[in-house]
Amino acid sequence: MRILGIETSCDETAAAVIEDGRLVRSNIVATQIEMHATYGGIVPEIASRQHMKTIIPVVEDALHQAGVGLQELDGVAVTHGPGLAGSLLVGVNAAKGLAVTHDLPFIGVNHLEGHIYAAWLEEGVDPAATPGFPLMCLIASGGHTDLILMRGHGDYELVARTRDDAAGEAFDKAARVLGLAFPGGPEIQRAAESGTGAEPKLPRPSIKGSLDFSFSGIKTALLHRARERGVYPPHEGVVPNQDLVREMAAAFQTSVAEVMTVKTVNAARRHSVRGILLGGGVAANSRLREMLQEMAPVPLYLPPPALCTDNGAMIAHAGCLRLLAGEREPLEVKVRARWPLAELNAVASQQRCG
Numbered sequence: 001m002r003i004l005g006i007e008t009s010c011d012e013t014a015a016a017v018i019e020d021g022r023l024v025r026s027n028i029v030a031t032q033i034e035m036h037a038t039y040g041g042i043v044p045e046i047a048s049r050q051h052m053k054t055i056i057p058v059v060e061d062a063l064h065q066a067g068v069g070l071q072e073l074d075g076v077a078v079t080h081g082p083g084l085a086g087s088l089l090v091g092v093n094a095a096k097g098l099a100v101t102h103d104l105p106f107i108g109v110n111h112l113e114g115h116i117y118a119a120w121l122e123e124g125v126d127p128a129a130t131p132g133f134p135l136m137c138l139i140a141s142g143g144h145t146d147l148i149l150m151r152g153h154g155d156y157e158l159v160a161r162t163r164d165d166a167a168g169e170a171f172d173k174a175a176r177v178l179g180l181a182f183p184g185g186p187e188i189q190r191a192a193e194s195g196t197g198a199e200p201k202l203p204r205p206s207i208k209g210s211l212d213f214s215f216s217g218i219k220t221a222l223l224h225r226a227r228e229r230g231v232y233p234p235h236e237g238v239v240p241n242q243d244l245v246r247e248m249a250a251a252f253q254t255s256v257a258e259v260m261t262v263k264t265v266n267a268a269r270r271h272s273v274r275g276i277l278l279g280g281g282v283a284a285n286s287r288l289r290e291m292l293q294e295m296a297p298v299p300l301y302l303p304p305p306a307l308c309t310d311n312g313a314m315i316a317h318a319g320c321l322r323l324l325a326g327e328r329e330p331l332e333v334k335v336r337a338r339w340p341l342a343e344l345n346a347v348a349s350q351q352r353c354g
Contacts, residue, residue, distance in 0.1 A: 001074045002066075003323065004098070005316025006059065008091030009083025009111045010143070011036060011047045013054040016312030017066035017073075021320050022121055026065035027306075027313045030054045037182045041172065048086030055094045062312065070098060075105040077319020080329070081336030082143070083111055088335035096331055107319040108329035112139050112341040114314035115279035116150065117321070118303035121313055132275075135301075136268040139341075140260060140288070141280035142168030142183070145213050147267045148341055150277070153321055158342040159267050160211035167256060167282045170215035174252045177223055177232045178245050188249045189285055195250025202255040204262075211263050211270075218255050222248065253287050261291040268298060277301045284308035 001021070007014040016027040032050050036042050063069065078095035080088060092108075099106035116137050136159070137148040145167045147160040165173070168185055175184030180191060202225075205217040225248065226232035231240045260282075268276050276296050282288065284305040292300055307314060 001320060001323075002068060002072060003316040003320045004059070004062065004070075004073050004076045005109075005312035005314070005319060006055075006076070006078040006091045006095050007111070007114070007310050007312045007315045008051045008055065008087050009079045009081075010087055010310060011042050011050075012310040013051050013058050013091075014310060014312040015059045015062035016316050017062055017068060018121075018313055018316035018320060019066075021317060024122055024313050025068070026062045027311055028058050028062045028065065029309075029311055030058050033183065040176060040182050042084070044084045044086055047084060048090060051087055051090035055090055059094065059098075070102045070104070073102070073104055075107055075319065075323045077107040077109050077315050077323075079111045079114065079315050080108040080333060081110060081339035083335075083337065085335055085337045088337070092333070092335055100331065105323055106329050106331060107322050107327065108333055109315045109318045109322070110339055110341055110344055111310075111315075112144060112146070112148075112279075113154075113156075113344065114318045115139050115141070115283075115308075116148070116277060117318040118279055118307040118311070118314040119277050119301045121303065121307055121317055134271060134273045135275045135277050136264060136271060136273040137277045137279060138260060138264045138283075139280045140167045140278070140282035142166055142172070142282075144280065145260070145282075146341070147211060147264060149267075149271055149273070154325070154344060156341045156344060158340060159271070160213065160263065162213040162215065163207065164214055164216045165219070167213070167215065167260065168280075170219055170256060171282070173219055174222055174249075177219075177226050178249055179231065179234055179240055180245070180249070185282060185285060188253050189287070191246045191249035192253045192287070194246045196247065197250060199247035199251040202251050204255060204259050211267050213259065213263060215256065215259075218252065218259070222252050253285070257285065257288040257291050260288060261295055264292065265295050265297060268296070273298060275299045275301055279303060279308070281309045
């Protein structure tokens with residue numbers, strides 16, 4: 001079975017062809033990072049216009065790299081929520097056009113479900129070795145930081161979420177305070193690699209009686225410390241002490257990673273899960289991965305770093321599962337800028353592709 005997956009929920013135009021559920025035949029991603037870096041964040045109008053320019057070339061590249069034609073596909077899967085409405089429209093309309101003109105099944109995929117299934121691709125979770133369900137899934141990205149109890153394929157329950165910024169947003173804002181570039185996650189990690197750990201610890205926020213996340217206290221503590229040390233606000237012609245920036249970046253990264261790790265481990269124990277699964281762009285953070293590997297009380301499943309960020313392969317895999325379960329999306333479907341994963345109906349079939 002060959003599925004074309006299309007992803008345009010934010011600022012990456014991505015398409016991929018997946019064969020037999022787990023084999024990545026192609027995975028093309030056109031990023032817009034440089035376009036948005038000037039603004040220090042994603043500009044929705046710019047994102048949607050760029051998707052319109054690149055969607056067809058990206059799909060064509062994915063098909064060419066996979067060595068298949070549209071007539072050889074078994075379905076088209078596309079992210080239709082959550083995300084930026086304008087960006088989602090571009091991908092959904094492209095997928096609808098391909099499905100109609102080539103008489104292919106059309107499958108809509110929740111973006112967060114795609115991040116979960118990234119761990120099943122290639123060297124990720126081996127279906128023969130998986131511990132079974134339930135799994136505790138930490139979805140950490142620029143737009144979401146959620147703990148999801150996965151009881152089975154397509155069966156999700158929201159356990160905890162962020163009360164303020166998502167982890168990725170917190171990294172972006174911390175990077176701005178420290179004078180680092182956008183996106184903040186990779187820049188913070190890069191700076192932190194040279195840190196010695198000499199910087200005093202930042203707070204580890206905890207919400208009494210809840211597993212919910214909150215990163216506002218860590219950000220505020222970093223801002224105050226940066227002001228006290230002369231790192232923020234930036235002054236024209238003055239370069240902040242880079243050794244100090246690296247130490248503060250390391251302290252911030254460790255604080256955020258520890259908060260996410262502790263809450264995930266606590267949730268895993270509370271729900272007696274058989275494994276922990278990590279997904280989303282922040283899942284590529286090396287400090288978070290290290291801490292989870294050290295503290296996880298059950299088997300840990302991590303997607304390759306390249307599959308943590310938005311990509312079409314994860315959408316194709318999630319769509320493959322739903323196609324095998326007999327699901328089809330009506331062509332009249334509208335994009336959903338907000339779409340909690342827990343709202344998905346459980347997939348009756350427990351099959352995987354293959």
